[in-house]
Structure formats: C-alpha cells, structure tokens
Amino acid sequence: MSFFSRRQQMGWAALIMGMSVLLSRFMGLIRDKVISFLFGATRESDIYFAAFVIPDFINYLLAGAYFSITLIPLLAVYFEESEEEGWRFFSTVFTWIALVITPLTALAMLIAPCLARIAAPGVNAASLPRLVLFLRIVMPAQVCFLLGSCFTAVLYLRKQFFVPALTPLVYNFLIILGGILLRQRGMEGFCWGVLAGAVLGNFLLPYIALKGGEGLRLFFSLRHKGFRKFVLLALPLMLGQSIVVLDEQLVRIFGSLAGTGAISWLNYARRIMLVPVGVVAQAAGVASYPFLAELVAREEYSRFHQTLNTALQSVLTLLIPLSIWMMVIAEPTITLIFQQGHFSQADTLQTAGLLQISLLAVCCWGIQQIIGRAFYARQDTITPAVLGTLTTLVSLPLFYYFTQWMDATGVAVASALSMGIYTGVLALWWRARFGGDTFSGLAVGQLKVLVLSLVAALPALLLVRLQPMGSAYSPYLVSFCIITASGLCFGLLFALLSSYFTPVLVRPFLMKAGPLGRRLMR
Incomplete structure (x- = not known):
C-alpha cells in the first residue's frame, strides 16, 4: 500500500488535517500577497475577485461545501452492507452530480455576459469583456470541485487523509504559479491557475489516489434506494x-x-x-x-x-x-x-x-x-x-x-x-x-471581558499612535515591532486583569499558557 493511500488513526488524521488547514491559510495569504504586490487594488484585481461570484454561488447552490455531512454517513451504511451496494450508491450520486453540474456550467459559460452584469453591476462597459473572459476560465473549475469532492468523501471514509490534506495546497500553489508565470497577461494568469489547481488538485489527485489504493469502481447509474435520502438530507443545505x-x-x-x-x-x-x-x-x-x-x-x-x-x-x-x-x-x-x-x-x-x-x-x-x-x-x-x-x-x-x-x-x-x-x-x-x-451568565461574563479588553487596549493603542521608532526605519520593520510590542502589552495586561476580575472564564486558557499563566492564576 502506497504512502498516500495508507489509513490513519484519529490522532494522526487530526494532525494531518490541522497542518493542512494551517499551510493552506498560509498559502492563501501568500496568494493574496502576490496579487496585491503585482496588481494592488485596481480595476484588474476587482474584476478577478468578482469573477468568483457566480461560480461560488453555483457551488453553494449544489451544497458543494456540505458533501462530507451528507454523503459520508450514507456511504458508510451502504459499504457496510456490501462493496457492490456501496459502489452502486456512489456511482448514482456521482452520475447525477455530473449530469447536473456539467450542463449548468456550460450554460453559465454561454450566458457569461449576462451573468457578469449580475456579478459586478458596477463594472463599466469597457471592463465587462475582461470579466466575461475571467468568468469563462474559472467556471469549469466547479465541475472539478463537485466531482472531486465525491472521490474525497470515499478517501475520508477509508480514513486516508494525505491526499485530501494535499488538495488545497496544490490548488493554492498552482494559482500562485499561474499568476507569476503569466503575469504579463494581468490577472488572467491567476484564473488559469484556478482552473489548473481544480483539475489537478481537486479532481485528478483524489481520483488517482482511489485508483491506486484499494480501487475505484465507477459506472453509469441513475437509480439507487439511498439517492432519495441523500437528496432530502442535502436539500435544506442547497436551498x-x-x-x-x-x-x-x-x-x-x-x-x-x-x-x-x-x-x-x-x-x-x-x-x-x-x-x-x-x-x-x-x-x-x-x-x-x-x-x-x-x-x-x-x-x-x-x-x-x-x-x-x-x-x-x-x-x-x-x-x-x-x-x-x-x-x-x-x-x-x-x-x-x-x-x-x-x-x-x-x-x-x-x-x-x-x-x-x-x-x-x-x-x-x-x-x-x-x-x-x-x-x-x-x-x-x-x-x-x-x-x-x-x-x-x-x-x-x-x-x-x-x-x-x-x-x-x-x-x-x-x-x-x-x-x-x-x-x-x-x-x-x-x-x-x-x-x-x-445563555445563562453569558451576557454578564462577556460584558466584563469587553470592558477589560478595552482597558487593556489603551496602552497598545498608544504604541500604535505614537510609533516610537519614528519614520527613519523601514515601514515593515516598524509595523512588525509595533504589532509585537502591542500584542505583548495587550496580552499581559488583559491576562492580569482577567485573572483577577473574571478568573473562571480565563482559567482554562491561563492554565495552558505555561508557568506564567499559572502564576497569574495564583
């Protein structure tokens, strides 16, 4: 069994997915940093961000973000019954998702000029063709997201977490790479990166992991006894x-x-x-x-x-x-x-x-x-x-x-x-x-936390306003020092005040903060 198809226990799974979330957020920050560096806050960057309005809405409409909630429990039931029954249910869901998302995406690409006016009604006529182009490039990615999420659900069911953890990292990496390599074409390069990331990271990678692991049995199927239950579970999330x-x-x-x-x-x-x-x-x-x-x-x-x-x-x-x-x-x-x-x-x-x-x-x-x-x-x-x-x-x-x-x-x-x-x-x-x-005691306790937070923020605010380092240094060094100094000042003062005035609320956090936190509790 390959490294990527190996099953993980709960502790390792939590660690793998936790690292994936952390790295994904970090790469997302790098992606936005690259965009802001190359294009700032301009009409070109506005058009790029607006190009995701319609694709994201289609994804939400088809409950793309909730496949794990709705699909995995039913997959578990039918795979427990038999391998044949499990793959028949999976194939039915996959077939219907493909039959819905593919023509819907094609239609959206066809009427992209109309959808562009809905996505960004404030965009002027000169910029509209650019938005239409971006929309048509990123729209097919939704097919990969939804169909790939079906493969990922099976990987989760098999307790194989490496590939699902890699998916967002590959996706963000290819967006950044596309934007840098094709920067002469403006934000269009980032759009091609989105499509490449969806195809490779969200669709092909889970597909290959399934085929090369314990196997994948996928066939055309329109009927299964569990499909109606799947739709009923997903319907509130879709509508x-x-x-x-x-x-x-x-x-x-x-x-x-x-x-x-x-x-x-x-x-x-x-x-x-x-x-x-x-x-x-x-x-x-x-x-x-x-x-x-x-x-x-x-x-x-x-x-x-x-x-x-x-x-x-x-x-x-x-x-x-x-x-x-x-x-x-x-x-x-x-x-x-x-x-x-x-x-x-x-x-x-x-x-x-x-x-x-x-x-x-x-x-x-x-x-x-x-x-x-x-x-x-x-x-x-x-x-x-x-x-x-x-x-x-x-x-x-x-x-x-x-x-x-x-x-x-x-x-x-x-x-x-x-x-x-x-x-x-x-x-x-x-x-x-x-x-x-x-909500018992919630309002009173959090009102105290709010007052203590405002008091602790005063010296931190003074540091930001006064900027004691002056303008002789790099603005990035000054910003880093101000954030660090204000954070230490705010954190210590808030911990000291809250340990005295709201000890019950902060005790769990201070006890995990090491010797200093435990000393404050005393």
Whole structure:
C-alpha cells in the first residue's frame, strides 16, 4: 500500500488535517500577497475577485461545501452492507452530480455576459469583456470541485487523509504559479491557475489516489434506494442560502458599485478578519459538534445546554479581546502583509478602515458557528437554512442603502450588520425553542471581558499612535515591532486583569499558557 493511500488513526488524521488547514491559510495569504504586490487594488484585481461570484454561488447552490455531512454517513451504511451496494450508491450520486453540474456550467459559460452584469453591476462597459473572459476560465473549475469532492468523501471514509490534506495546497500553489508565470497577461494568469489547481488538485489527485489504493469502481447509474435520502438530507443545505455563505458574494457584488479598488480592499480586509473566525470560532464549532451530537443521542439535554454554554463562553472570551486588539493594529497589519509593489499606502488606509469595521462582527461569527452546529446536533438542518435565507433577503436592501451612502465603508457596515442580525435571530429562535439555559451568565461574563479588553487596549493603542521608532526605519520593520510590542502589552495586561476580575472564564486558557499563566492564576 502506497504512502498516500495508507489509513490513519484519529490522532494522526487530526494532525494531518490541522497542518493542512494551517499551510493552506498560509498559502492563501501568500496568494493574496502576490496579487496585491503585482496588481494592488485596481480595476484588474476587482474584476478577478468578482469573477468568483457566480461560480461560488453555483457551488453553494449544489451544497458543494456540505458533501462530507451528507454523503459520508450514507456511504458508510451502504459499504457496510456490501462493496457492490456501496459502489452502486456512489456511482448514482456521482452520475447525477455530473449530469447536473456539467450542463449548468456550460450554460453559465454561454450566458457569461449576462451573468457578469449580475456579478459586478458596477463594472463599466469597457471592463465587462475582461470579466466575461475571467468568468469563462474559472467556471469549469466547479465541475472539478463537485466531482472531486465525491472521490474525497470515499478517501475520508477509508480514513486516508494525505491526499485530501494535499488538495488545497496544490490548488493554492498552482494559482500562485499561474499568476507569476503569466503575469504579463494581468490577472488572467491567476484564473488559469484556478482552473489548473481544480483539475489537478481537486479532481485528478483524489481520483488517482482511489485508483491506486484499494480501487475505484465507477459506472453509469441513475437509480439507487439511498439517492432519495441523500437528496432530502442535502436539500435544506442547497436551498437555504445563508448570509454566512453568501456574505462574500454580496460584498463583491455591492463592492463593484463602490468604485475602483473597493472589491479588492474589501477582499483583503475580509481575508484578515476571517483568521480569528477560522482559528477560534470554526475550530471550536467543529470540536464541539461530536460532543453535542452524542449528548443529544443520549438525551442528556441538561449536559447538552451546559456544554453549549461552556463553548460559547470560551469562544467569546477569546474572540472579544482578539478582535479588539486586531482593530488596534489594523493599519500596521495591512502595511506588513500587503503594502508593497502596486499596493500603496492609500490602499493600506482604506483596507485598514474596512478591516476594523469587519472585526466588529467577529463575535457574531463565533456565536453562529456554535449555535448553528447545535441545531445540526439536534438533527435540524432546516431552521438555520430558513433563518439564513430570510436574513439574506433582509440584508439586500441594507447592502444597497449603505453602499449608496458610504461606498466601500457602507458595504463593510452592511456585512457586519447582516451577520449581527442573523446571529441575533438564530440565538433568539434557539432560546424560544429550548429555553435560556444555553445563555445563562453569558451576557454578564462577556460584558466584563469587553470592558477589560478595552482597558487593556489603551496602552497598545498608544504604541500604535505614537510609533516610537519614528519614520527613519523601514515601514515593515516598524509595523512588525509595533504589532509585537502591542500584542505583548495587550496580552499581559488583559491576562492580569482577567485573572483577577473574571478568573473562571480565563482559567482554562491561563492554565495552558505555561508557568506564567499559572502564576497569574495564583
């Protein structure tokens, strides 16, 4: 058995996928750095980011991001029954996905000029052919994403994690490579890199891993007893277009109405904002989900609400101070990461302001990650989908009004407000159905954390404003030193204050922080 088809135990699997996520985020940052260096925040970069609105929407519409949730459990059932039954079910799903996504992609490529006007209504007539070209290049990648995810689901079922871990790394690497090698053709090179990455990383690599491992049996099949159940499981996720998954597309669509560079500024700001969301909120949501599902299965609802409350307290105790500190260092962060080449100081100021607004919604992202999975743990995929769709419809006039009023700033404000509305509705609905035990003590505890975070941010803010190193040094060195110094200052002061005023909330984190954390607890 080859190295890439070897089965992994749970500990190794977690390590492999964790390293994959970390490296993928790092490569994504390098990718955006290369884009900002070569093209800055210009009409060309705006068109590139806008080209993903329609393809991403099609992917969301077909629940491409939820294949693991819907397909793997059913695959496990039918492969347990027999190999023949498992491959027949898999082939049926694969056949129908191919029959849906292939003509849909072909149609989208054919009517790309019409779709381009929807994706970026603010793009002028001279730039429209360029957007159509980009859209037609990246659109076929969706076929590879969806069909490749079927292969990946089988690899996960076999507990073979190396190739799924490599997939996003190959994808990002080829985007960067295409952009650099074809930079004379503008952002078109990055588009070809997207297509190459999808074909090689997302489709061929899992396919080869399956064929060369324990084997792949794929044939044309339109009927299987489990296909109806698969569709019923996936349907709420397909039809319920939540603001969580559409936020990025709405930001791009309305960003096109906010002037040249707006889509790029918003994209760079959103990329940084999602770092704490991914590292803290998403990780906590994924980690808490199996425990919540197990408690529901045992009907231990008291412990279920207690676990949910603990998860919310822990996530917010981390996200509130982290988001406030990131607001303080927004400008030096953007300077250090993006300000180089064609990305100017003016672009830095614009992006930093949008980042500060976006960070206001980080806590809402954290709450919805936990509450959403609590609904899933109770086998309710419909409620988050319906509430998310309704919130999206309510958000559309907000995006339009604020964009007309404040341009790119208005788009960021509308995005933050939309996430706040969705989180509030989701939490209120949960409270109405299951009571307030989940949120017991949450408001009081997190209000204390907020006050302590604001106090701890004051000396860090002074460091950023005063810039004691002056302008004689490189702006990147100055930014790095300010981020480091303000982080140490903020972190130590917040830990000291919270260990005294909110010891119960911070104890789990301080006890894992080594000797210094344990000394602060004493």
